[in-house]
Amino acid sequence: IRNDFIQAVEFSHDLFRVHVKKGSTVIDATAGNGHDTCFLASLVGEKGQVYSFDIQKKAIEKTKALLKEQNLEERVYLIHDGHENLDNYIKGQFIDGVIFNLGYLPGGDKKIITTPDTTITALKKCLPLIKPGGIVVIVIYTGHEGGKDEEEKIIKYAEKLNYTEYNVLRYHFINQRKTPPQVLAIKKRL
């Protein structure tokens, strides 16, 4: 038995373990250092595919190197562009899951952050691409400047999603001293 509830990133991965299978197609909207992309690439298996976006060349390179190390690069399309443009690359309703890990690149420039406008544009564009039963998972950080504003706007957007079409969950520790990340998960109902 564990001593505590699992942390946000671990919870986001558990959601993918439940909703994604071998052969699935998924999107990593924020490649960053490549941890989520690698996790997803191993989950979807040899026949699956991952589309992975980032606006920073450094992030794309980091992700590419990590994928190579783990021999996973063949199942991943690395796209050096903003997730708000994902509809230029992906068309059709065949996506099983999308992950967003917001904020800044750990170890990189803390001024380059995801923004409410582009994040919400990307959310609006990816929902129609999700298969019924599929998920969009957003890991939200509020400890940096701009983070709280992004959190509020995303929650406001998500709570208005029609409950007959989408099931929306918020996973949030509410009694901690620091500001731990939280998870917002949107499931397209069958």
Ligand code: SAM
């Ligand atoms: N998922 C990553 C990992 O596992 O290492 C961490 C992602 S990091 C917290 C956030 C990333 O989002 C940064 O690398 C940043 O460059 C990227 N980003 C910011 N705005 C973006 C946008 N509009 N489209 C795609 N990526 C963006």
